[in-house]
Amino acid sequence: MTKIGLLFPGQGSQYVGMAKALTDRYAVARRTFEEAADYLGLDVLRLCLEGDKAALTSTANAQPAILTHSVAAYRVWLETHEAIPAVGGGHSLGEFSALACSGALAFEDAVRLVRHRGELMQAAARADDGGMAAITGLTDERLEQLLQDIRSNGTVLVVAGINSAQQRVVSGHRKALDELARRIDGITARLTPLNVAAAFHSPCMADAAAQLKIRLEAMVYHAPSWPVLSNVTGRLHDGNGDRGSIIERLTLQMIEPVQWVACMETMQALGVERTVELGPGSVLTRLWKSFRPGTDSSYSDDPQLFSQTDKTEAPASKQQGDARLADFLPRCLGIAVSTRNNRSESEAYRLGVLEPYKAVERQAAASRERGELPTEEQLRQGWDMLLSVFETKGTEPEERKLRLTALIHETGTEHLFTVPNPNDGGVA
Template identity: 60%
Template sequence: MTKIGMLFPGQGSQFVGMGATLAERHAIARRTFEEASETLGWDVMKLCAEGDSARLTETANAQPAILTYSVAAYRVLSAEWGVRPALGAGHSLGEFSALACSGVLAFPDAVSLVRKRGEFMESAGGNANGAMAAVSGISDERLGELLSQTSIGDSVIVLAGINSAMQRVVSGDRAALERLTLLLTDLSVRVTPLNVGAAFHSPYMKKASERLREQLEQCQFRAPEWPVLSNVTGLPHDGRPESLVRLLTRQLTEPVRWLSCMQEMHATGIDRVIESGPGSVLSRLWKSFSPETKTAYSDDMQGITTLMDNHRMAGYSDFLPRCLGIASATRNNRDDPDAYRIGVLEPYREVEKMAREQAEAGSLPTEEQLRKGWSMLQSMFDTKGTETAERIARLVRLLEQTGTSHLFRVSESINGGVEI
């Protein structure tokens, strides 16, 4: 079965009009924007769809707006397409979006938290002239030398992000960035200013990080529905509240190790990536890292449809072989040869023949054939006297691995704990 990774963009991805089409077409997206508006006390949808660009770019506005759109898009992806990620990661602010979508943070808490995070960033001492830029085409060693050379007194510029094998992000005082840009231009290095209003992920965020820690310590963190990677370590959060507080605090003053996050995703077998939120910056970064991976982003729902159709078909092709594997691996707790022949052997051989013909033809099973595989398992469980807990565990895993939860439902019941 293919494995989906979710990406959540950070500040700078915002644009006027974001989320408008999604909210117009999907009630669950509209409700998400309404929930955010009720929490914050102002109309988030209006700012996103019709607001002034300068106002939307303000850090305290951009962060809750982007998070709201990212969560709304994920809810649509989950409800309409059955997206179930194996792993998620968000870039800077996007890490909070990922934590909200994975259930670690309740959505109203996440919206309030990033609103305050944005306010703290805006008011942090020393960042009134802060700026950031993406830099491509220079070695880490040489960039480090130039960062030291152009940091003079309190006018400092530092490494703020490792986005890909070729791209780095720098952050700091605007005057220091101008000095660095001049030197890099002379070296024919590409420098792209970022659409942000402060020096994020730099020492200028120290006071903001201290205030954010106070807010984080008041949060209620829950177990994730799927793992989320930390920007600081590039590894999954361990779920401990004290660890989440520490890493999310450090995230404001330390570089975003996005390349490490992508490497971890790749190492865990992610072979399809969906970006949930405005734009497609992270999808493009992923393509530069893993060109063979199929990607899609929430501003292109047709692309999402194609990706999820392919994902579902891959699961379909694996369904019957997995049913046969479950039947073979399930212990027989009864001694009745005739019942075994009728309830296990005959349905097993029928499904085995279908699976063999499917494999030889290189075709996908029909929905009717999938249901025959499912029915074979029910018959097998009943005949072998399999306990309800084992039935449920095996069937839930089957649906998760093959992406067929929209066809079958597993629930505790008198007759074996399953329903079709």
């Protein structure tokens, strides 16, 4: 069996419009973004699809957006492929995506964690005007000599990433980066500024790293379902989800360089024959191809990836109808968790949200395990659960109408359910 390595991109891979093809085609991707919206109180999908470039590039926004995109792509990949990865690795922020997809961190915890990480980094950026740039065409010795000369002026400028045999990333104060650009102007080296707003993986992040460690120490960690690589060491995290080791490495990752070449070398040593990049862009795919030319690589922004499946296909029309019905209960669950709670009565919440939600969750799991479509009675149970959730959470009638209309349209259940106008006094 072909050994697959999963790659998860980091900050800088974001772009306005990312995740559109994924969420247009796959309900599980839409549900993932709905979950993120509920956890963060932020419409992450709208940010990805409609947000202006400055808003999406903002570190506090870019990090949860990229992680959510990666988790959504991973869930789609699980639905369309029956392969278990041999290993997963992410670049900087992508390491958190890998830990979330492997189960070492719950998605809810991971997306909140990287939002906090982004806020800390953004605060550090305001304190130190910094940035990052990719460098090619210089030997390590020549690059380090240049960095030392510039640092003698009291500024921060360090190697922040070893991405390939040819490329290094440097990080530091903006004026130091400008000086480096002037010094290599006219020689064969090339400097390319990166689409980030701070000096990540440098001493400029020391205070942010200390504050991140406090949040990391409060997290719950689990044994991953597949091995995950550490950026700091280039080797695998402890397979039992050892919290002390993970906390230490994720803290150091803020100030230490990303050892991406070492990560790729570990993948090679583990026998990886194919890579799949899950998240926006294809930067890591290109780096892998430069490291292992001729190997099979694909990425989730390429729509061909998810059409490549070995599963037996049913006739197209029947398969589409069955898939829409099978998606009804999961869609109900996704809507329930992503609907904001406007009330605070704990007992009402238990009776009106938690208990009906868990009952539908059990029904959805049972149908999935048996490979059966939900019965009409089960569909109505999911519908009634949503009505109860909306009522208990105090959801505005217009929002109820919009969500329910989209639900029955996307699942082909217009013949079963009716959504009245908001001013009719309720939702049928």
